[in-house]
Amino acid sequence: MSNNTESASGSRPVAAQAGAREWIGLIVLSLPTMLVFLDLTVMFLALPHITVDLQSSALQSLWMVDIYGFLIAGSLVTMGRLGDRIGRRRLILIGSAAFGLLSFAAAFSTSPEMVIAARAGLGVAGATFMPCTLALIRTMFPDPKQMTKAMAIWTTMGMGGLCLGPSVGGLLLGSFWWGSVFMIAVPVTVLMLLAGPALLPESRDENASRLDLASAALSLVAILSLIYGLKEMAKNGWDPIPAVACAVGVLVGVIFVRRQNRLDDPLLDVSLFRVREVAGSLTLFMVTGIVQAGTGLLIAQYLQLVDGRTPLVAALWLIIPSLVAIVGVQLSAPLASRVRPSLVLVGGLLLSAVGMIVMSQVPPVDGLAMLIIGVCISYAGVSMVPAIANQLTMQAAPPERSGSAGSLSTTSGELGNALGIAIMGSLATVIYAGRLVVPSGVPSDAASAAGEDLAGAVTASETLSPALSDQLLTAAREAFTGAFGTVALCGAVTLIVLAGLMFVLMRHVRPIGSEEPEPETEPKGDNATSQ
Structure with a gap:
């Protein structure tokens, strides 16, 4: 990486430019992040096979899925600060080694308890990646424009993990045993351990005290x-x-x-929350997480329970909007270097709101095309958020606290996802129950099950005569689609309000790469060093 030089006018230094080593290092650095997201999705396809083979109970199966995400979210803040203290590259390499070994253990587990323990360890190991990779990107790409491109590539790799998860998992499970979905992590972590020391710089807070x-x-x-x-x-x-x-x-x-x-x-410098760029970015991650996770849950249910697709086919249909989102991420970098980031964020949020409005009009019959179009529009807009918001957060934080700042972004997104499923899911359940009109002749126990949710209606319909079953399913699907439409409209309104808030909070931020004003509030901390 070249040293800083003076600009043509001599007025201010030009940030060092990353070279081939840094760009190759970025790809290697992004691989663990892709693994984390890949592991989130492949487990859904592998779970039925694990349940049968290991004879796990319903509760054990639930913990096999949930423990991974729980411990990622719970460990992010600690791992971000630990990386600041012992070195971000070192922690990523330790996390990679642990992730590979635990993936191997999960693949050859002989009991449900062993799978749960391995998944718990994978969650802790996975938490080392995201905050430390964001911090290292800041170190490797000091030029703001290059940093934006690097953030976009990093985000794309994470989305690629989500995209590839269902198809890769389906292919592996079609040819090998269920443990193969865990074994795909082993060669990736080996590559990280071999290439990381040569391609990635070390950076840490030299003045950090004990954790x-x-x-x-x-x-x-x-x-x-x-x-x-x-x-x-x-x-x-x-x-x-x-x-x-x-x-x-x-x-x-x-x-x-x-x-x-x-x-x-x-452990966490709470004064970071007083920096407008950080506060705005974290609000973005949390609120968009609420909207996207809440509607995402209903989209999956529509595809499977209303449109009748299998889980794998439903996941494959969602690859289309995911690819649109990847294009949107790549466009966000050049746009934010030409116009103020607030305008890009506001435009993306408003576009995503339009997609939500389209989704609110999806009918209960033959609605697949309209649904996918609406999701594509929504994803195209919201994909403008991650790379820009991550960069604004990292640039506003002091270098020695960059690991902690990186953990904030991911933690706020995880909390947003949990809140979205709880709030939007509960709202949809209440609206569904209020709109459902159970046909006459349906037994009380079946009617009670159908009134809980659409899945209950599908199960209850299997115990009825064909004619009564069709009537109950039609009524339940209409009630669910109406609830979905209302939730989507609520998401649209939320995104429009968020767009206005982002314009107020971020309007002072100049295009990325131009000379920026001094931050209004400086968090506490000492200087960091990079090696």
Whole structure:
């Protein structure tokens, strides 16, 4: 990487330009992130095979899926700060080695408990990747325009993991045993371990003190409790146990924040929230996560329970909008270097709202084409958010806190996803129950099951005569489609309001690569070094 030079006018230095080594290193650096997202999706296809082979209970199967995401979310803040302290490259390499070994263990598990334990370890190992990769991208690409392109490529690789998960999982399960979906991580982690030391720089906070284990424990309990409670309420409705979990999460979160304010070297620098770019970006991640996760859940249900597609075919249909999103991510970089990022973000959010409005008009019969068009429009708009928001967050944070800043982006997105499934899912359930008109002649137990959700109606219909079954399914699908349309309209309104808020918060940010004003609030921290 070249040294800083003066611009033609001599007025200000030109940031160092990344060379071939950095761009090749970026691809290697993005591979672990792709693995994290790939592991989120392939498990859904492998789970039925694991359940049969290992004879796991319904509760065990649920934990096989959930424990991975729970521990990723709960460990992000700690891993971000740990990377600041011991070195981001070192932590990524440690995480890669652990991810490879645990994937091997998961592939050859002989009991449900062994799969759950391996998935828990994979969640902790996966949490080392995202905050540290964002921090290293900042180190490797100091030029803002190059950083935007790098962020877009990194985001694209993550989306690629989500895109490829269903198709790769389907191909592997069609030819090999269920453990093959875990084994695909092994060669990727080996490549990371071989190429990482040569291609990736090391960077850390040289003045960091010991990791505050009490803060790490508090952050883990707060985030795990909150996300667990929200997801359980989304699945099973109101219940004392998830409600208490949410309350515990909020209470412990308050204790965590108060502790960070008292520490000289906190695990999480809460003063970052007072920087407008950081606060705006985190709001973006959380609110778009709420809208996208909430509607995404209903989109999957529509494809399978209304349109009658299998889970694999439904996932393959969703590759189309995912590819549109990848194009949108790549367009966000050049756009943000030519016009103010606030205009790109506002335009993307408004476009996504248009897609939501299209989805709200999807009919209960023959609605596949309109649904996919609406999702494509929505994804094209919201895909403008991640690369720009990540860059604004990383640039606003001091270099020695870049790992912590990277963890904030991912954690806010995870919380948004959990809130979206809980809030939007609950809203859809209430609207569905209110709109459902059960045909006369349906037994009370079947009517009760159909009133819970669309899946209950499908199950109940299997116990009825063909004519009555068709009537119940038609009524349930119409009620669900109406609920879906209302939730999509709520998402559109939310995105429009968010667009207005982003214009207010981000309008002062100049096009990426131009000279920017000094931040209004400086977080605490000392200088970091890069090696």
